[in-house]
Amino acid sequence: MSVQNLNTFDPFADEGDPLGSTQDVGSQQNYIHIRIQQRNGRKTLTTLQGLPKEYDLKKLLKAFKKEFACNGTLVDDEEAGQVIQLQGDQRLKISNFLVEEGIPKASIKVHGF
Numbered sequence: 001m002s003v004q005n006l007n008t009f010d011p012f013a014d015e016g017d018p019l020g021s022t023q024d025v026g027s028q029q030n031y032i033h034i035r036i037q038q039r040n041g042r043k044t045l046t047t048l049q050g051l052p053k054e055y056d057l058k059k060l061l062k063a064f065k066k067e068f069a070c071n072g073t074l075v076d077d078e079e080a081g082q083v084i085q086l087q088g089d090q091r092l093k094i095s096n097f098l099v100e101e102g103i104p105k106a107s108i109k110v111h112g113f
Helices: 057-068 091-100
Strands: 032-038 044-049 072-077 081-087 108-110
Touching: 032 091, 044 091, 057 072, 057 081, 057 091, 091 108
Parallel strands: 032 108
Antiparallel strands: 032 044, 044 081, 072 081
């Protein structure tokens, strides 16, 4: 009597990886994410993360605050690194600003509710 079910077969073994064993499948490494968070009442917070390292975030934050007439801050996040937070819904303004500065529109993801 042979039992076929007891063979040690791993269906998720590395030999037939259909994705080509890429480590960052589904990762969001090369995108700039612009998100909105709800605070209390009608108040919102816009966050910007994933900017390339060659940009000075302090100067960018200062330009955003002056251009959009809002307050903002730099926040250190464990997973996302440094994140720019701005008061209000500034998603479209930030994306337009970044496109004018030469960042390709395909690398900018605007999230929201």
